[in-house]
Amino acid sequence: MQWETVIGLEVHVQLATRSKIFSGASTAFGAEPNTQACAVDLGLPGVLPVLNEQAVAMAVQFGLAVHAEIPEVSVFDRKNYFYPDLPKGYQTSQMYHPIVGAGEVEITLDDDNTKCIRIHHAHLEEDAGKSLHEDFHGMTGIDLNRAGTPLLEIVSEPDMRSAKEAAAYLKAIHSIVTYLGISDGNMAEGSMRCDVNVSVRPQGQAEFGTRAEIKNVNSFRFVERAIAFEVERQIELIEDGGKVVQETRLFDPERDETRSMRTKEEANDYRYFPCPDLLPVVLDQAYLDHLRSQLPELPADKRARFQTELGLSAYDANVLSASREMAEFFEEVHRVCGDAKQAANWVQGELSGALNRENLSIQNSPVSAHQLGELISRVLDDTINGKAAKQVFQALWNGQGKSADEVIEAKGLKQVTDAGAVESMIDQVIAESPAQVAQYRDSEPEKRGKMIGYFVGQVMKASRGTANPQQVNGLLKEKLDALL
Amino acid sequence: MHDKTVTQLAAALKSGEFSSRELTSHFLQRIEKIDAKLNSFISITAEQALTQAEAADKARAAGKAGRLTGIPLALKDIFCTQGVKTSCGSKMLDNFISPYNATVVEKLNTAGTISLGKTNMDEFAMGSSNENSYYGVVKNPWDLSAVPGGSSGGSAAAVAAGLVPAAMGTDTGGSIRQPAAFCGITGLKPTYGRVSRYGIIAYASSLDQAGPMARSAEDCAHLLNVVAGHDVRDSTSVARGVPDYTETLNAPLSGLKIGLPKEYFGDGLAPDVEKAVRDAVKVYESLGATVREVSLPHTHFAIPAYYVIAPAEASSNLSRYDGVRFGHRCDSPDDLIDLYTRSRAEGFGEEVKRRILIGTHTLSEGFFDAYYTKAQKVRRLIRQDFLDAFEDVDVLMGPASPTPAFDLGAKKDPVSMYLQDIYTIAVNLAGIPGISVPAGFAGGRPVGLQILGTHFAEAQLLNVAHQFQQVTDWHLTLPALAEENA
């Protein structure tokens, strides 16, 4: 039997506001436990929420970026349940009238084709605190610093058909929210988490299979792995005559499997009703127009422009527009050196390789975009050759010098193009290599081209890499051929 | 001093007749002597009161006294007071020392008033008799076998007995107006949103509103001047200017159009209460007002709608009492569910549990639309009744309660207790202001005249009540208990 996978994602994005969604407490990550949980976050008797305008603006910006309807009125509801990290016994969320309506996101697949994933809606809600299970004499410790951090929950339609599509969708959402600057997108710190709804159905069947919800998956890689495991589990189950039950499952990255969360899973009834402490949020057209006018260029637009205006390949355009930081870095390199293709090659090649080796993000690159741009310029104007450029890059990376020019100067890497100097080095190499010269002379003419490499290498070595390889090649050929 | 109004006491403080310290000591002594009979206070903050009084006297000496500087008050124990136990009448919060002040408390402190303590109340403001307090019943100063009304029964009894010149209460379905009526004092429930709810322990958030309880309408005007206004900490408080409510007290009433809702004079209204109310209306006619009958056709659906909406909101508002961050926690819980269920079962009283269960049930799957959504629709109809009536008349008048104060223990069945609030509850659903004014006696127990106005008509209500009090002295009559112990 051929099976089709159906996936829908609920992505929770922590919005990068300074203060919480309903209180003036800081949202900064990593503070001492409960030092950023104010009276409102703790749900002390008598406290009341007041909505953060920035959280609203960020949610709307997202909505505009995914071409969603923004309803004039949205309403906060209470989702009632007891849990120790939920201080009030309810989560303030939006059940019936979310702030962002239906929209869509374009994802890029491996073959550089694109696909549209529909967004059902996105709503604002408050985050919960954290339970710490280290040993407190067999007790659990509760830290409520995160309680009240604004979340935008983005709910997709079940439009994805593979783990790869799901990961691509998650990446697309990540790039949109980081482009907009409405989230730091830091998955390791939990700024973006997602719940994955997975089901399978026989190829061609119209109705969906029973889905399982995998909770709290917090990396692109885990999304793929969790789905891969879950799909296999469901198919096996059905093929063995079993039935998928609708349930919540947890992905365990250590064991690379999902498992049922029976403990938390009991027939719940959240008793949603409109929060009487908050009034309807009304957004007028002028407000929406203002926010629309402030939108930055978004990933899809950038990707298109990189191809049409800069002549980059679809692949390059996709990689370079994947994150706002990457795109901004690339654009600065390009602005300084003026050559898009070279800029793209350097950013994706030397720079990305070095960043990956040291596990650094591009924002933390030791080589700035400006430095890299200048370095490329020196290659383009023949001041240095490609090999020297790599040395310069390494030096800048290690902090040995403020600019490419400074490193070139200090290390004497400037290309030697003075024909006389190059010729004398060539003469010396020829003089010191009688055996190779004899071999050259005795070979078939068509094989000589290959053999010249040895002499080029020796001359480059003698010049400590500063000679221009093309020039050396040309001169060598002349001189060797003169010996025939 | 105890028989004087806030207005009179403020004048005496200003003229130097006595100091705030003397005044404060006087009332503290009265509380000590008399309150054992009434049980109107849960906490008495004598030391803090005297410190505040001395500060007030200093401020006065420095020429920095405001109108109410140095006036002693009491606060219903639902207002969070920093460093002082704030129990809400519940075992759940018996150990809760609030780490912050309610906005109302901050405003009163800024105005220089003195807090003598926290008054008794029905647990979490759920009740109409003050018999639901963890701290015991409060007795009516007019008759110790009668209830003082609720839920602000402690505030009403304390003011009536002259233990404090005025107090703050809260009103979700009549909890200021009904006890004011039962105890023969003046109590104002402002428009929803007029007074900040920040720091007032929530019962039903879309209905709760704080207001003053005092001897006279003029006193209420002084207090409302201090506590009214927009609060950035309360999204539902209204950003609308606060007039000086004392300035319009003496506007003449000639031409005032009074409506008498026929539904407020029907079955169940005690004849002697009706007589007192009709006599009061005659006084208004003598002041130049005209009277006509009006109809509020959905009146009888107010109690059913309220007993869906208020418990629904309460069931959610009271979920925060889980034994984790504050409040009662059961001994050695086995596990999390045991911690929750036992802490809450031990911490809450019967009526609170009843309302939590009702609210949880009506919000739950399969019942939500039939109860909650339906009640919200009926709520709109109830509000519309009032808005329609105010197209034709300026104010509505009627009884605050169908009977005078009933005997302690008389209402055993919850529903018969709920029906007590027939004339007050619709007002909260509609969010309009209402005031209860002493208007005589029935069987030796006070009767309250309720006056209702449209949204933000507090100035008019206070004016209408004040003019009545210029020509009657029901509000100045003190119970014997207040005098025999003086």
Add this chain to the structure above:
Amino acid sequence: MALEESHVRRAAHLARLAVSDDQATGFVEDLSRILDMVDQLQRVDTEGVAPLAHPLDATQRLRADEITETNQRDSFQRCAPAVEDGLYLVPRVVE
């Protein structure tokens, strides 16, 4: 709508209230009477009437995104039943 003990049990569970058998019987009686009273609502014609959640037709005001709160952990935890290292303690939560 008749109320059954199972409804009370379920509500008590959702509301995390321990209710003994005796109490459950009492609550079924009380709540039934209350719901009978509430059922009068069904007599009202509400066709075309929008639900009213707030008595005033006001809309939400927004606050500026500013940090206005300072660390008051010590003060807030003074009224907490069990804390350690700044954390609130609860019986072990099994995930």
